[in-house]
Protein backbone atom coordinates (compact mmCIF):
# COMPACT_ATOMS: atom_id res chain seq x y z
CA UNK A 1 0.00 0.00 0.00
CA UNK A 2 1.39 3.42 -0.86
CA UNK A 3 0.62 6.23 1.55
CA UNK A 4 -0.15 9.74 0.43
CA UNK A 5 2.78 11.72 1.89
CA UNK A 6 0.82 14.96 2.16
CA UNK A 7 -1.99 13.25 4.03
CA UNK A 8 0.55 11.52 6.26
CA UNK A 9 2.31 14.81 7.00
CA UNK A 10 -0.96 16.40 7.95
CA UNK A 11 -1.92 13.40 10.14
CA UNK A 12 1.45 13.61 11.92
CA UNK A 13 0.84 17.34 12.29
CA UNK A 14 -2.35 16.73 14.24
CA UNK A 15 -0.17 15.79 17.21
CA UNK A 16 0.11 18.93 19.38
CA UNK A 17 3.63 19.73 20.42
CA UNK A 18 5.77 22.45 21.87
CA UNK A 19 8.51 24.13 19.85
CA UNK A 20 12.26 23.89 20.44
CA UNK A 21 15.39 25.32 18.87
CA UNK A 22 18.25 22.83 18.63
CA UNK A 23 21.74 24.33 18.54
CA UNK A 24 25.37 23.35 18.25
CA UNK A 25 28.56 24.61 16.58
CA UNK A 26 29.82 23.56 13.19
CA UNK A 27 33.38 22.47 12.29
CA UNK A 28 34.38 26.15 11.98
CA UNK A 29 33.12 26.91 15.48
CA UNK A 30 30.12 28.89 14.19
CA UNK A 31 26.82 28.50 16.03
CA UNK A 32 24.09 26.70 14.05
CA UNK A 33 20.50 25.90 14.94
CA UNK A 34 17.11 24.87 13.66
CA UNK A 35 13.54 24.90 14.93
CA UNK A 36 12.29 21.44 15.88
CA UNK A 37 9.05 20.07 17.26
CA UNK A 38 10.34 16.48 17.08
CA UNK A 39 11.72 16.81 20.61
CA UNK A 40 10.92 14.04 23.10
CA UNK A 41 12.14 13.34 26.58
CA UNK A 42 13.36 9.73 26.62
CA UNK A 43 14.84 8.68 29.95
CA UNK A 44 15.43 10.07 33.45
CA UNK A 45 18.16 7.61 34.38
CA UNK A 46 20.31 8.06 32.44
CA UNK A 47 18.93 11.50 31.45
CA UNK A 48 18.26 11.19 27.72
CA UNK A 49 16.33 13.19 25.17
CA UNK A 50 15.71 12.87 21.45
CA UNK A 51 15.30 15.20 18.52
CA UNK A 52 15.11 14.48 14.79
CA UNK A 53 17.11 16.66 12.36
CA UNK A 54 15.88 16.24 8.79
CA UNK A 55 18.23 15.35 5.93
CA UNK A 56 16.95 18.46 4.17
CA UNK A 57 18.59 20.77 6.75
CA UNK A 58 21.61 22.69 5.53
CA UNK A 59 23.13 21.74 8.89
CA UNK A 60 22.02 18.09 8.94
CA UNK A 61 25.51 16.62 8.77
CA UNK A 62 26.74 18.97 11.49
CA UNK A 63 24.02 17.72 13.83
CA UNK A 64 24.38 14.07 12.78
CA UNK A 65 28.08 14.25 13.66
CA UNK A 66 28.09 16.70 16.57
CA UNK A 67 29.58 15.75 19.93
CA UNK A 68 27.32 18.08 21.88
CA UNK A 69 24.18 20.07 21.28
CA UNK A 70 21.48 21.98 23.19
CA UNK A 71 17.70 21.92 23.07
CA UNK A 72 15.89 25.18 23.93
CA UNK A 73 12.17 24.84 24.71
CA UNK A 74 10.54 28.05 23.48
CA UNK A 75 8.20 30.07 25.66
CA UNK A 76 4.86 31.56 24.69
CA UNK A 77 5.58 34.71 22.67
CA UNK A 78 8.76 33.36 21.05
CA UNK A 79 7.15 32.79 17.65
CA UNK A 80 9.74 35.13 16.12
CA UNK A 81 12.58 33.00 17.45
CA UNK A 82 10.89 29.91 16.05
CA UNK A 83 10.41 31.57 12.65
CA UNK A 84 14.01 32.77 12.60
CA UNK A 85 15.34 29.26 13.21
CA UNK A 86 12.88 27.74 10.75
CA UNK A 87 13.40 30.00 7.76
CA UNK A 88 15.82 32.92 8.13
CA UNK A 89 18.77 32.32 5.84
CA UNK A 90 21.17 34.92 7.29
CA UNK A 91 22.92 34.85 10.66
CA UNK A 92 20.17 33.49 12.88
CA UNK A 93 22.13 34.12 16.08
CA UNK A 94 22.60 37.81 15.28
CA UNK A 95 18.81 38.16 15.60
CA UNK A 96 18.31 36.27 18.83
CA UNK A 97 19.80 36.96 22.27
CA UNK A 98 21.73 33.95 23.52
CA UNK A 99 24.67 32.82 25.61
CA UNK A 100 27.09 29.95 25.29
CA UNK A 101 26.95 26.98 27.69
CA UNK A 102 29.91 25.12 29.19
CA UNK A 103 29.98 22.70 26.22
CA UNK A 104 30.01 25.57 23.70
CA UNK A 105 26.34 25.31 22.63
CA UNK A 106 24.27 28.46 22.15
CA UNK A 107 21.40 28.75 24.67
CA UNK A 108 18.49 30.97 23.64
CA UNK A 109 17.53 33.71 26.13
CA UNK A 110 13.96 33.54 27.36
CA UNK A 111 13.55 29.84 26.56
CA UNK A 112 11.49 27.99 29.16
CA UNK A 113 13.99 25.17 29.42
CA UNK A 114 17.51 24.71 28.07
CA UNK A 115 19.13 21.29 27.94
CA UNK A 116 22.87 21.08 27.34
CA UNK A 117 23.69 17.61 26.03
CA UNK A 118 26.53 15.42 24.94
CA UNK A 119 25.64 13.22 21.98
CA UNK A 120 24.73 9.72 23.16
CA UNK A 121 23.84 8.32 19.71
CA UNK A 122 22.97 9.51 16.25
CA UNK A 123 21.16 7.19 13.86
CA UNK A 124 19.73 7.29 10.36
CA UNK A 125 15.94 7.13 10.24
CA UNK A 126 14.55 7.53 6.75
CA UNK A 127 14.58 11.17 5.68
CA UNK A 128 15.55 12.26 9.22
CA UNK A 129 18.20 11.30 11.76
CA UNK A 130 17.60 10.44 15.38
CA UNK A 131 19.83 12.46 17.66
CA UNK A 132 19.87 11.20 21.23
CA UNK A 133 21.46 13.48 23.81
CA UNK A 134 22.56 12.87 27.38
CA UNK A 135 21.65 15.90 29.48
CA UNK A 136 24.78 17.32 31.11
CA UNK A 137 23.08 20.42 32.55
CA UNK A 138 19.74 22.16 32.27
CA UNK A 139 17.85 25.30 33.26
CA UNK A 140 14.13 25.58 33.71
CA UNK A 141 12.08 28.78 34.19
CA UNK A 142 8.41 28.98 35.13
CA UNK A 143 5.98 29.95 32.39
CA UNK A 144 4.01 28.53 29.52
CA UNK A 145 5.46 26.99 26.39
CA UNK A 146 4.75 27.92 22.79
CA UNK A 147 2.40 25.39 21.22
CA UNK A 148 2.29 24.02 17.69
CA UNK A 149 -0.45 21.97 16.00
CA UNK A 150 -1.73 21.55 12.48
CA UNK A 151 1.04 23.74 11.09
CA UNK A 152 0.18 26.70 13.35
CA UNK A 153 1.41 28.12 16.61
CA UNK A 154 -0.95 28.35 19.51
CA UNK A 155 -0.74 29.99 22.84
CA UNK A 156 -2.73 28.60 25.72
CA UNK A 157 -2.18 31.77 27.75
CA UNK A 158 -4.03 34.18 25.51
CA UNK A 159 -7.20 32.22 25.29
CA UNK A 160 -7.10 30.91 28.84
CA UNK A 161 -6.54 34.31 30.40
CA UNK A 162 -9.42 35.75 28.44
CA UNK A 163 -11.73 32.89 29.30
CA UNK A 164 -10.80 32.79 32.97
CA UNK A 165 -11.05 36.43 34.04
CA UNK A 166 -13.87 36.63 36.54
CA UNK A 167 -15.94 39.23 38.32
CA UNK A 168 -18.42 39.89 35.55
CA UNK A 169 -21.54 38.28 34.24
CA UNK A 170 -21.00 36.42 31.01
CA UNK A 171 -23.00 36.07 27.88
CA UNK A 172 -21.69 33.14 25.96
CA UNK A 173 -22.70 32.44 22.39
CA UNK A 174 -21.83 30.04 19.61
CA UNK A 175 -21.18 30.74 15.96
CA UNK A 176 -22.43 27.38 14.79
CA UNK A 177 -21.58 26.06 11.35
CA UNK A 178 -23.94 23.55 9.80
CA UNK A 179 -23.48 22.23 6.29
CA UNK A 180 -21.46 25.28 5.19
CA UNK A 181 -23.94 27.76 6.67
CA UNK A 182 -24.10 29.62 9.97
CA UNK A 183 -27.03 29.19 12.34
CA UNK A 184 -28.41 32.43 13.76
CA UNK A 185 -31.27 33.33 16.05
CA UNK A 186 -33.72 35.92 14.77
CA UNK A 187 -34.93 38.32 17.47
CA UNK A 188 -37.15 41.41 17.14
CA UNK A 189 -33.90 43.50 17.35
CA UNK A 190 -32.08 41.61 14.63
CA UNK A 191 -29.98 38.48 14.18
CA UNK A 192 -27.44 37.13 16.67
CA UNK A 193 -25.69 33.83 17.39
CA UNK A 194 -27.57 31.65 19.88
CA UNK A 195 -26.36 32.55 23.35
CA UNK A 196 -26.82 31.92 27.07
CA UNK A 197 -26.16 33.97 30.21
CA UNK A 198 -23.84 32.43 32.76
CA UNK A 199 -23.16 33.40 36.36
CA UNK A 200 -19.54 32.22 36.22
CA UNK A 201 -17.19 31.43 33.39
CA UNK A 202 -15.44 28.40 34.80
CA UNK A 203 -17.19 25.85 32.62
CA UNK A 204 -18.04 28.04 29.72
CA UNK A 205 -17.59 25.53 26.90
CA UNK A 206 -19.31 22.80 28.81
CA UNK A 207 -22.27 24.96 29.91
CA UNK A 208 -22.75 26.34 26.39
CA UNK A 209 -22.72 22.86 24.83
CA UNK A 210 -25.13 21.62 27.48
CA UNK A 211 -27.55 24.53 27.02
CA UNK A 212 -27.57 24.10 23.24
CA UNK A 213 -28.06 20.33 23.58
CA UNK A 214 -31.04 21.05 25.85
CA UNK A 215 -32.45 23.16 22.99
CA UNK A 216 -32.12 20.10 20.76
CA UNK A 217 -28.88 21.20 19.13
CA UNK A 218 -25.89 19.00 19.93
CA UNK A 219 -22.78 21.01 19.01
CA UNK A 220 -19.05 20.56 19.09
CA UNK A 221 -17.62 23.69 20.67
CA UNK A 222 -14.26 24.75 19.21
CA UNK A 223 -11.97 27.74 19.80
CA UNK A 224 -12.86 31.19 21.16
CA UNK A 225 -13.60 33.70 18.39
CA UNK A 226 -14.50 36.96 20.04
CA UNK A 227 -14.31 38.14 23.65
CA UNK A 228 -15.35 41.68 24.55
CA UNK A 229 -16.67 43.60 27.52
CA UNK A 230 -19.60 45.98 27.45
CA UNK A 231 -20.31 47.59 30.81
CA UNK A 232 -20.43 44.86 33.43
CA UNK A 233 -20.96 42.14 30.90
CA UNK A 234 -18.40 40.00 29.17
CA UNK A 235 -19.45 38.61 25.81
CA UNK A 236 -17.69 35.46 24.71
CA UNK A 237 -18.41 33.86 21.36
CA UNK A 238 -16.99 30.48 20.49
CA UNK A 239 -16.84 28.70 17.16
CA UNK A 240 -18.88 25.52 16.98
CA UNK A 241 -20.16 22.96 14.52
CA UNK A 242 -23.17 20.70 14.48
CA UNK A 243 -24.26 17.77 12.41
CA UNK A 244 -27.81 17.83 13.73
CA UNK A 245 -30.45 16.74 11.22
CA UNK A 246 -32.78 19.58 12.23
CA UNK A 247 -31.76 22.96 13.54
CA UNK A 248 -35.02 24.07 15.19
CA UNK A 249 -35.91 27.75 15.10
CA UNK A 250 -32.45 28.90 13.98
CA UNK A 251 -31.94 30.39 10.53
CA UNK A 252 -29.15 29.03 8.32
CA UNK A 253 -27.27 31.81 6.51
CA UNK A 254 -24.52 31.39 3.91
CA UNK A 255 -21.31 33.10 5.12
CA UNK A 256 -21.26 35.50 2.16
CA UNK A 257 -24.74 36.75 3.13
CA UNK A 258 -23.76 37.52 6.74
CA UNK A 259 -22.51 41.12 6.24
CA UNK A 260 -25.84 42.29 4.80
CA UNK A 261 -27.96 41.17 7.78
CA UNK A 262 -29.20 43.41 10.54
CA UNK A 263 -27.86 42.40 13.98
CA UNK A 264 -28.79 43.02 17.60
CA UNK A 265 -25.72 45.24 18.19
CA UNK A 266 -22.76 46.77 16.31
CA UNK A 267 -20.15 44.45 17.95
CA UNK A 268 -22.13 41.43 16.78
CA UNK A 269 -22.39 42.93 13.29
CA UNK A 270 -18.60 43.49 13.24
CA UNK A 271 -17.97 39.96 14.46
CA UNK A 272 -20.22 38.35 11.86
CA UNK A 273 -18.72 40.47 9.07
CA UNK A 274 -15.25 39.38 10.14
CA UNK A 275 -16.45 35.79 10.23
CA UNK A 276 -17.74 36.09 6.64
CA UNK A 277 -14.31 37.34 5.55
CA UNK A 278 -12.26 34.80 7.47
CA UNK A 279 -14.51 31.92 6.41
CA UNK A 280 -13.13 32.34 2.88
CA UNK A 281 -9.69 31.21 4.00
CA UNK A 282 -10.80 29.31 7.13
CA UNK A 283 -8.21 31.29 9.04
CA UNK A 284 -10.06 32.46 12.14
CA UNK A 285 -8.53 35.05 14.46
CA UNK A 286 -9.48 35.84 18.04
CA UNK A 287 -10.86 39.31 18.88
CA UNK A 288 -10.09 40.61 22.36
CA UNK A 289 -11.30 44.05 23.37
CA UNK A 290 -14.41 45.99 24.24
CA UNK A 291 -17.51 46.60 22.19
CA UNK A 292 -15.77 49.24 20.04
CA UNK A 293 -12.02 48.69 20.14
CA UNK A 294 -9.75 45.73 20.34
CA UNK A 295 -7.33 43.54 18.47
CA UNK A 296 -7.78 40.53 16.28
CA UNK A 297 -5.06 38.04 17.13
CA UNK A 298 -4.02 36.02 14.14
CA UNK A 299 -4.24 32.21 14.24
CA UNK A 300 -0.42 32.19 14.35
CA UNK A 301 -0.59 33.58 17.88
CA UNK A 302 -3.11 31.06 19.03
CA UNK A 303 -4.75 27.76 18.37
Ligand SMILES: Cc1cc2nc3c(=O)[nH]c(=O)nc-3n(C[C@H](O)[C@H](O)[C@H](O)COP(=O)(O)O)c2cc1C
Pocket residue numbers: 019033034035036037038039052053054055056057058059082085086087088089148
Ligand atom coordinates in the same frame (compact mmCIF):
# COMPACT_ATOMS: atom_id res chain seq x y z
C1 LIG B 1 7.36 24.37 14.36
C2 LIG B 1 8.45 23.77 13.49
C3 LIG B 1 8.96 22.54 13.80
C4 LIG B 1 9.98 21.96 13.02
N1 LIG B 1 10.48 20.76 13.40
C5 LIG B 1 11.52 20.23 12.72
C6 LIG B 1 12.13 19.02 13.14
O1 LIG B 1 11.74 18.42 14.12
N2 LIG B 1 13.18 18.55 12.40
C7 LIG B 1 13.63 19.22 11.31
O2 LIG B 1 14.61 18.74 10.71
N3 LIG B 1 13.08 20.36 10.88
C8 LIG B 1 12.04 20.89 11.56
N4 LIG B 1 11.48 22.06 11.16
C9 LIG B 1 11.99 22.71 9.95
C10 LIG B 1 13.33 23.39 10.19
O3 LIG B 1 13.29 24.25 11.31
C11 LIG B 1 13.77 24.18 8.98
O4 LIG B 1 13.65 23.37 7.86
C12 LIG B 1 15.21 24.58 9.13
O5 LIG B 1 15.40 25.59 10.07
C13 LIG B 1 15.81 25.01 7.82
O6 LIG B 1 17.15 25.27 8.10
P1 LIG B 1 18.21 25.42 6.96
O7 LIG B 1 17.85 26.68 6.25
O8 LIG B 1 19.51 25.53 7.72
O9 LIG B 1 18.13 24.18 6.10
C14 LIG B 1 10.48 22.64 11.90
C15 LIG B 1 9.95 23.90 11.58
C16 LIG B 1 8.95 24.46 12.36
C17 LIG B 1 8.39 25.82 12.03
